[in-house]
Amino acid sequence: MSSDRIFQKHRHPAKTFSLGLQHVLAMYAGAIVVPMIVGNAIGMTQEQLTYLIAIDLLACGVATLMQVWGNRLFGIKLPVVLGCAFQAVSPMIMIGNAPGMGIGAIYGAIIASGLFIFIFSGLFGQLIRLFPPIVTGSVVTIIGVTLIPTAMTNLGGGQGAEDFGSLSNIALGFGVLIFIVILNRVSTGFIRSISILVGLVVGTVVAAFMGKVDFSPVANASWFHAITPFHFAAPVFNLSAILTMILVAIVSVVESTGVFMVLGRIVGRDIGSKELARGYRAEGLAIMLGGIFNSFPYTTYSQNVGLVQMSRVKTRDVVAVAGILLVIVGFIPKIAATAQLIPHSVLGGAMVALFGLVLSSGIRVLGDQVDLSRHENLFIIACSVGMGLGVSVVPGLFAGLPEELRILVDNGIIAGSFTAIIMNLLFNGLGEKNGHLKVTSDDDVFGGAEEAATQETSSADASKKSVGSAV
Numbered sequence: 001m002s003s004d005r006i007f008q009k010h011r012h013p014a015k016t017f018s019l020g021l022q023h024v025l026a027m028y029a030g031a032i033v034v035p036m037i038v039g040n041a042i043g044m045t046q047e048q049l050t051y052l053i054a055i056d057l058l059a060c061g062v063a064t065l066m067q068v069w070g071n072r073l074f075g076i077k078l079p080v081v082l083g084c085a086f087q088a089v090s091p092m093i094m095i096g097n098a099p100g101m102g103i104g105a106i107y108g109a110i111i112a113s114g115l116f117i118f119i120f121s122g123l124f125g126q127l128i129r130l131f132p133p134i135v136t137g138s139v140v141t142i143i144g145v146t147l148i149p150t151a152m153t154n155l156g157g158g159q160g161a162e163d164f165g166s167l168s169n170i171a172l173g174f175g176v177l178i179f180i181v182i183l184n185r186v187s188t189g190f191i192r193s194i195s196i197l198v199g200l201v202v203g204t205v206v207a208a209f210m211g212k213v214d215f216s217p218v219a220n221a222s223w224f225h226a227i228t229p230f231h232f233a234a235p236v237f238n239l240s241a242i243l244t245m246i247l248v249a250i251v252s253v254v255e256s257t258g259v260f261m262v263l264g265r266i267v268g269r270d271i272g273s274k275e276l277a278r279g280y281r282a283e284g285l286a287i288m289l290g291g292i293f294n295s296f297p298y299t300t301y302s303q304n305v306g307l308v309q310m311s312r313v314k315t316r317d318v319v320a321v322a323g324i325l326l327v328i329v330g331f332i333p334k335i336a337a338t339a340q341l342i343p344h345s346v347l348g349g350a351m352v353a354l355f356g357l358v359l360s361s362g363i364r365v366l367g368d369q370v371d372l373s374r375h376e377n378l379f380i381i382a383c384s385v386g387m388g389l390g391v392s393v394v395p396g397l398f399a400g401l402p403e404e405l406r407i408l409v410d411n412g413i414i415a416g417s418f419t420a421i422i423m424n425l426l427f428n429g430l431g432e433k434n435g436h437l438k439v440t441s442d443d444d445v446f447g448g449a450e451e452a453a454t455q456e457t458s459s460a461d462a463s464k465k466s467v468g469s470a471v
Helices: 013-041 046-069 086-097 103-119 121-130 133-155 167-186 189-193 195-209 216-220 239-267 273-292 303-311 316-330 333-341 344-369 375-393 403-409 412-427 447-467
Strands: 082-084 298-300
Touching (some): 013 046, 013 303, 013 333, 046 316, 046 333, 086 133, 103 239, 133 239, 133 375, 167 195, 167 344, 239 303, 375 412
């Protein structure tokens, strides 16, 4: 594979297109779920939500292309797909609903966090030492735990719904969840990788027959729209909001490091500090792009790594096609509006599985990469996860603190993350008791992303053996 030229005459264009479409489908559910959760939580209208989904898909495509193409300054030049970061969901909702902040503070914080990642990309080899597996595993576990209530609220029909908890909502939500479980049990390969997307589609079709689908968002959406910066609000730079999103961005970078290392092994490239720095800069630029165009911070999607291994197609042209497709879809609000057809109960059923996978990946990191025989490590996990969950279920705990401090402690993910970082420094320091390795090693394991990607690629190999062919 040439390191500079992406599109080469080594396969039929139709096959390249179909493989690129597979990558879009593999990440599509995650890409549309995040804007739907955040948009609904901060009170966006149907028209605003359509724009948010569209600009999110477009930004996913641009962010992916920046990593795939790359140059001397940014871009790791690997077949990596970027999408909106799940760990940003709760902090964005918190900032957006905080008095005196609002949506402008969300995007100001996103821009500042992206600039932070871009400027300090060369120093992350040292900064990542603050995020060994015991910290990242705890943080990912907290993210999964704190997002589950959002999933269950949607499963019941959505916050404030008149028919919340009705039999039809419960049947749809749990029906979608059961369908996804069955699909993962009986299917292999590519179908399993898009099981959540298939569940959303099937659930929406069933809901349509039940009269629970509103087609007006699609009917009212235009076929094309112009993309404008600061569409919803001009950025507002609030220190506590910025610190919150910087922490979220650092966790994303730690997970991206694992994805980069796994992909390097898959394509047969040595990934050193210079390549990692270019990857970090591209991610920082993608995050800033999300803030400027009022979408989201972006990070690598490990599910697409499994698809690279499963399909045995390791060239960048396939992912470049996926990025181009996402950009095209981002200019067509009609397509973006179809995501709004999904009823809350159907979305909630799929979210239980999706956020549950986030939770399980955190547990896997803690189980596989942390020495749980040490009391100190168990104590770190207990306090950080306990703090994250406690703050989430008792949101008024810090009501008496100043607003600037509350944004840092009222969010379970942030409170739990700070607890994990501080306690790890207290009990383990910056040494190697926690199993953290240097980024220059081929055997590095950073956070949950690499472990998750490795397991996905392993399961993909097993799938291929069982069905006798690759996708």
